[in-house]
Each structure stands twice: as structure tokens, then as C-alpha cells.
Amino acid sequence: MRRAITGFSNPLIKQVRALREKKFRKREGRFLAEGLRIMAEAREAGHIPELLFLAVGQEPHPLTTALEQDVIKSDGEVIETSSEILAKLSGKSNPQTLVGVYSDISLGLESLKRDAAPIWLVAQAMRDPGNLGTMLRTGDAVGAGGLILVDDSTDPFSVEAVRASMGAVFTQSIVQCRWEEFSAWLRSGEGQLVGTSLQTETDYQAAAYHAPCFILTGNEAQGLPESYESECDLLVKMPMYGKADSLNAAIATAVMAYEVRNQMRRG
Amino acid sequence: MRRAITGFSNPLIKQVRALREKKFRKREGRFLAEGLRIMAEAREAGHIPELLFLAVGQEPHPLTTALEQDVIKSDGEVIETSSEILAKLSGKSNPQTLVGVYSDISLGLESLKRDAAPIWLVAQAMRDPGNLGTMLRTGDAVGAGGLILVDDSTDPFSVEAVRASMGAVFTQSIVQCRWEEFSAWLRSGEGQLVGTSLQTETDYQAAAYHAPCFILTGNEAQGLPESYESECDLLVKMPMYGKADSLNAAIATAVMAYEVRNQMRRG
Incomplete structure (x- = not known):
């Protein structure tokens, strides 16, 4: 009409x-x-x-x-x-x-096909719609399957998040769930859970990643809860050369995701 | 008092x-x-x-x-x-x-010591204060010397940019100038100017970077003007696996900057 x-x-x-x-x-x-x-x-x-x-x-x-x-x-x-x-x-x-x-185009965990993509992004308690949208956009670029939003997250369908995603809100699968649900689903099949952390000495370039690789990013202010870190298969850190000890959450996710993707394309 | x-x-x-x-x-x-x-x-x-x-x-x-x-x-x-x-x-x-x-702590080009850092970030006509602040924060993390803002830029000292920088506004040198001034200053000494572009087939991981490396990022909507691209010593692109053909400007800068830094630390 x-x-x-x-x-x-x-x-x-x-x-x-x-x-x-x-x-x-x-x-x-x-x-x-x-x-x-x-x-x-x-x-x-x-x-x-x-x-x-x-x-x-x-x-x-x-x-x-x-x-x-x-x-x-x-x-x-x-x-x-x-x-x-x-x-x-x-x-x-x-x-x-x-x-x-x-x-609404959000999905349930059960409908994700984890083998359909080599990389999946997982964000815990994201607060900033710009960061969330940017993660979707980055996920699209690196060929991720989607973004799994764990715990209370800013709405991926807000006007700000949709705008920052530049349309990736429509191309990436989006799931919202609790940590326990995600964890149970993840362990019901293949998948490497990789977290970025300040509590490790493992350089992100020294680690070996394999598909499907789930890249876990914590809340902008608090980072990942310790109990979530302890469930990761791998904790890595990016080298930091300045005064600060952390990167913006969307930036950290992107630097990680490109490293994982680069390793995979080297074969 | x-x-x-x-x-x-x-x-x-x-x-x-x-x-x-x-x-x-x-x-x-x-x-x-x-x-x-x-x-x-x-x-x-x-x-x-x-x-x-x-x-x-x-x-x-x-x-x-x-x-x-x-x-x-x-x-x-x-x-x-x-x-x-x-x-x-x-x-x-x-x-x-x-x-x-x-x-105010902004500097003139003439006061930059280009040899003091292996990486410098250069952003052209940045519009978004969050992107600008995030670039400063990323610059601090990779050990960049500072951020050179070329052409009309959003103010690096706005409350939003300062907040997004997480304090890096105070640790990174910040210069605002016209392209012609930057270009003349750059060519008055050592320095490799690297732009990210859709107009090239050179993979960003296949290129060789050397210090001081100036990483040039274009405006969020338009990217770099062609005439600026043609002044670059090197144009590279990041592989894109999805539907979109571009990354967020701050994300692209960070992925590039970590690649340059990673190459340098491999020696």
C-alpha cells in the first residue's frame, strides 16, 4: 500500500x-x-x-x-x-x-550454526550503543557469523547501534542471552573461547586460534568477570606501549578479530 | 587557593x-x-x-x-x-x-619530534569526537607519538573526545593543521606515509613499514581525497570478508597501527 x-x-x-x-x-x-x-x-x-x-x-x-x-x-x-x-x-x-x-531479527542460541563462520564475537554487558554497532560492523568485515550479547547489554536495535553498525545489524546474527546459557550452548559443541585479559602474560600473537573461535570482550568499564575468564580456553593480551592499560572495547575486539582471521588465512 | x-x-x-x-x-x-x-x-x-x-x-x-x-x-x-x-x-x-x-595543550607541527616515536597517527577531517578520542587512546596503547589532525576536524578538546581518549589527550601530542602544512613538514624529514584505501590491491600485511610511520586515516564518510592518497608512500587495504567495504575510522586506524607495531617488534 x-x-x-x-x-x-x-x-x-x-x-x-x-x-x-x-x-x-x-x-x-x-x-x-x-x-x-x-x-x-x-x-x-x-x-x-x-x-x-x-x-x-x-x-x-x-x-x-x-x-x-x-x-x-x-x-x-x-x-x-x-x-x-x-x-x-x-x-x-x-x-x-x-x-x-x-x-525484530534477534535469534536464539539454538538457531546459530557455529560451523557457518570461523569467528564469532561475544560481548559481555556492553553499555555503549556505538561500541556495539561498531562491533557488528567489524564482525561483518572479518567474516564473523554474528554477535552474542551476554548479560545485560545495550539494545542492538537502538537507532544509535543500528547507525554505528552501518547495516551489519542485518548481516550478522544477533543473540541475547545469559552467561550460563551461552556457556552451556558453547560446550555442547566445538568452539574455542578466547578472552582478552590483563591477568595473563600470553601475547595475542603467540597464541594459536582455531575455528570456530569465539572472541569474548568484557564490559567497557569493568572488563570480564574473573569467573568468566576462568571459563576461557585461552586468555591473551595485546601489548600496550603507553600509559593506559586498556583499549576501547570495540577496538580490542577488532584487533583480536583481525589477528585470528590473519592466522586463519595463513592456513 | x-x-x-x-x-x-x-x-x-x-x-x-x-x-x-x-x-x-x-x-x-x-x-x-x-x-x-x-x-x-x-x-x-x-x-x-x-x-x-x-x-x-x-x-x-x-x-x-x-x-x-x-x-x-x-x-x-x-x-x-x-x-x-x-x-x-x-x-x-x-x-x-x-x-x-x-x-590548551595543542602543539604546532614544528614542535613534533618525529624520531621520538615509531608511529604517528594522522586523521583527515575527523567528524566524530568519539572516534577522535578513541584514536588518541589507541595511539597511546601502540606507543604512537601523537595525533595530527589535518583539515577541519572535530575538536580534540571537546568533553566527548577527552572522555573517549581516557586521558590520552594528555599523553599524545596533538597538532591541528592544513594538509599542505602537514605535507611540507612531513617531507622535510624522514617518514613513511601510509594510507588505507579501497583503490589498492596491496594487503596491509604484505607491506613493509618503517619508522617513523605516519598512518593516515580519512574522513568517516568520504575516506581520503584522491590527491592525498597519491601523496602516500604506500596504500594498503585490510581484507574484508563481509558485505561492507569499510571499517569504522577508529577501528581501521587501530588494526593498521597494531600491524605496524607488530612488524616492528618482530624486528
């Missing part, structure tokens, strides 16, 4: 805008993505929005036209609206000209 | 709060840092705040006490105030209990 909405007080606009808040995302099982670049990634990964908002009077990009057709074909709605209303939806004065509403 | 401020309308409070905005930082040549962890890094690097705000009635941390003494000794002011006023200064409802006002 295709229609136009011009009024700020339209209930659909309010409902969609509410998806910027976690409680409404949970309740509705839907989330927002903005901008052609991210929505094109989503489309390529087979995710079509239920609702597609676009600014009237824009020169249509060919990808936008294709996306519109997909939405109509899958019984979604294309809604033409003003840039003022798009600004309201996106909370930005200079909004993207496309906003999509997608249904 | 030591005094207490309890009134919201105190002109000093207004003046300090204004340092959250770039134009006031420029005008005053001063910036803010918050929290004991970052201010302890600053102190260790020899940077003492001109003004130190702290919450009354806090159990004093030994480092806070040492910092207070340093401030008094260097003719600065220690100001005891309420957590409400600290919240106003920091723009957060749950503020740090320490806020410091530091004088």
Missing part, C-alpha cells in the same frame, strides 16, 4: 517515533533503520521494512525505487511524508530521507 | 560551563576534563588543572588529595561545590565528582 501522511499528530507517526525507546521496541517487536546506505544493506541481506517512510519531492534513487517495490510486494506500506515529519521520526534536524520500520 | 562555591549564578560556574562549547574553548584557550581516572592520567603526564572542582562531603581519594596539593602549589584554585553544580558543569545528571579546567 502507498499513502501520504502530512499531519504531525497522525497516530502512526507517534507510534513509529516511539520506537526510538527500548520499551516500545520490546513491546512492538520492531525497530528503526535510517538512510539509504543501511537500508540497501538490509535489502541485500533479505530484510524488507514493514513500513517505509520517504520524503516527498525527492529525486528517487534507483535503490529507493527498488526498495519501494519490495515493500509493496511484501504487503508493507510506503508512506510519503514531509522532511519535517522525517526529522521528527529520526530526532535529527537534518534527517535522512528514508526511514524504515523492521521487525 | 581554596574556596567554596554554592550558588548556581556564580559567574565562574557560568564561565566554566561555557567551555563545553568550542567557541568558548577557543576564546579562553582552556578545556574541561572530568573524573579521577582521566585527571590522574593528566597529572602523571605533568598536566595540572588551573581550576579543580570537587564535590563537598566526599571521602577523599588519595589521588584527589595529591591533585589538590598540586593545584595549590601551581597557583591554581581548588573549588568545593555541590553535586548539583558539578552536574551543571558536566551536563550529566550523574556527574563525576571531579572536574578540571586545563589550559
Whole structure:
């Protein structure tokens, strides 16, 4: 279906805008993505929005036209609206000209196929949506299968995380679970659990990694709980040459993931 | 000097709060840092705040006490105030209990000693303060000498960048200049300029790096201008296994910097 909405007080606009808040995302099982670049990634990964908002009077990009057709074909709605209303939806004065509403795509552990990828990222109690989104983007780049979010995590489907992921939220499998669930699932099959730690002398380049390798990163402020570290098959550390004793969580994950991937491609 | 401020309308409070905005930082040549962890890094690097705000009635941390003494000794002011006023200064409802006002510490190119470090980071037209701060933090970790910000950059002394740097804003040399100035300075001495690019087939692990190595990262959205790429001694790319063709700018910098550092430590 295709229609136009011009009024700020339209209930659909309010409902969609509410998806910027976690409680409404949970309740509705839907989330927002903005901008052609991210929505094109989503489309390529087979995710079509239920609702597609676009600014009237824009020169249509060919990808936008294709996306519109997909939405109509899958019984979604294309809604033409003003840039003022798009600004309201996106909370930005200079909004993207496309906003999509997608249904929740998080998975359960049981649906992960661990052999489908050589690397999996695991993040414990991530707090920062930018870090989380960046991890998804990095995971896509290194060919990881997905991101397993352990314990209380910032929402991977927040607008900020989706934006930082640059679309990888649609290409990486995303699971949210408790540590005990993850640990039980992990040990029910093959898998090497590797944590970065300050409590070890093992250089991250001196260790041997094998697929499927689960790279575990701890909370930004606290790092990994000791009991989680003790469950790792391997604890490694990156050399630090400066004053600080830690890297940003998304940075540490990326440096680790590229090392693991580099070892694997050397064979 | 030591005094207490309890009134919201105190002109000093207004003046300090204004340092959250770039134009006031420029005008005053001063910036803010918050929290004991970052201010302890600053102190260790020899940077003492001109003004130190702290919450009354806090159990004093030994480092806070040492910092207070340093401030008094260097003719600065220690100001005891309420957590409400600290919240106003920091723009957060749950503020740090320490806020410091530091004088500008950016440098000119001519004062950089390129041989003092094997790696230097160079970022062109950085937009995101979190990325910039994270680059500083990563630079500290890999033993870089500093961060050279080329063209119009987000302010490295914004509250967000200082926070993301975790104190590395005080340990890394920071220079802001135009490309032409950087290029002329670089070529006036030794130095290998390495850019990451999509326009090359050279794998970043197949290239040979030598000190002082200048790792150049382009703007988050546009990447490097072609004319800048053509001035590089070496263009390399990281292998990408997913759908996306780029990494977050701070991530790409970190993966590159660790590769360069790893090559150097292998000798």
C-alpha cells in the first residue's frame, strides 16, 4: 500500500517515533533503520521494512525505487511524508530521507550454526550503543557469523547501534542471552573461547586460534568477570606501549578479530 | 587557593560551563576534563588543572588529595561545590565528582619530534569526537607519538573526545593543521606515509613499514581525497570478508597501527 501522511499528530507517526525507546521496541517487536546506505544493506541481506517512510519531492534513487517495490510486494506500506515529519521520526534536524520500520531479527542460541563462520564475537554487558554497532560492523568485515550479547547489554536495535553498525545489524546474527546459557550452548559443541585479559602474560600473537573461535570482550568499564575468564580456553593480551592499560572495547575486539582471521588465512 | 562555591549564578560556574562549547574553548584557550581516572592520567603526564572542582562531603581519594596539593602549589584554585553544580558543569545528571579546567595543550607541527616515536597517527577531517578520542587512546596503547589532525576536524578538546581518549589527550601530542602544512613538514624529514584505501590491491600485511610511520586515516564518510592518497608512500587495504567495504575510522586506524607495531617488534 502507498499513502501520504502530512499531519504531525497522525497516530502512526507517534507510534513509529516511539520506537526510538527500548520499551516500545520490546513491546512492538520492531525497530528503526535510517538512510539509504543501511537500508540497501538490509535489502541485500533479505530484510524488507514493514513500513517505509520517504520524503516527498525527492529525486528517487534507483535503490529507493527498488526498495519501494519490495515493500509493496511484501504487503508493507510506503508512506510519503514531509522532511519535517522525517526529522521528527529520526530526532535529527537534518534527517535522512528514508526511514524504515523492521521487525525484530534477534535469534536464539539454538538457531546459530557455529560451523557457518570461523569467528564469532561475544560481548559481555556492553553499555555503549556505538561500541556495539561498531562491533557488528567489524564482525561483518572479518567474516564473523554474528554477535552474542551476554548479560545485560545495550539494545542492538537502538537507532544509535543500528547507525554505528552501518547495516551489519542485518548481516550478522544477533543473540541475547545469559552467561550460563551461552556457556552451556558453547560446550555442547566445538568452539574455542578466547578472552582478552590483563591477568595473563600470553601475547595475542603467540597464541594459536582455531575455528570456530569465539572472541569474548568484557564490559567497557569493568572488563570480564574473573569467573568468566576462568571459563576461557585461552586468555591473551595485546601489548600496550603507553600509559593506559586498556583499549576501547570495540577496538580490542577488532584487533583480536583481525589477528585470528590473519592466522586463519595463513592456513 | 581554596574556596567554596554554592550558588548556581556564580559567574565562574557560568564561565566554566561555557567551555563545553568550542567557541568558548577557543576564546579562553582552556578545556574541561572530568573524573579521577582521566585527571590522574593528566597529572602523571605533568598536566595540572588551573581550576579543580570537587564535590563537598566526599571521602577523599588519595589521588584527589595529591591533585589538590598540586593545584595549590601551581597557583591554581581548588573549588568545593555541590553535586548539583558539578552536574551543571558536566551536563550529566550523574556527574563525576571531579572536574578540571586545563589550559590548551595543542602543539604546532614544528614542535613534533618525529624520531621520538615509531608511529604517528594522522586523521583527515575527523567528524566524530568519539572516534577522535578513541584514536588518541589507541595511539597511546601502540606507543604512537601523537595525533595530527589535518583539515577541519572535530575538536580534540571537546568533553566527548577527552572522555573517549581516557586521558590520552594528555599523553599524545596533538597538532591541528592544513594538509599542505602537514605535507611540507612531513617531507622535510624522514617518514613513511601510509594510507588505507579501497583503490589498492596491496594487503596491509604484505607491506613493509618503517619508522617513523605516519598512518593516515580519512574522513568517516568520504575516506581520503584522491590527491592525498597519491601523496602516500604506500596504500594498503585490510581484507574484508563481509558485505561492507569499510571499517569504522577508529577501528581501521587501530588494526593498521597494531600491524605496524607488530612488524616492528618482530624486528
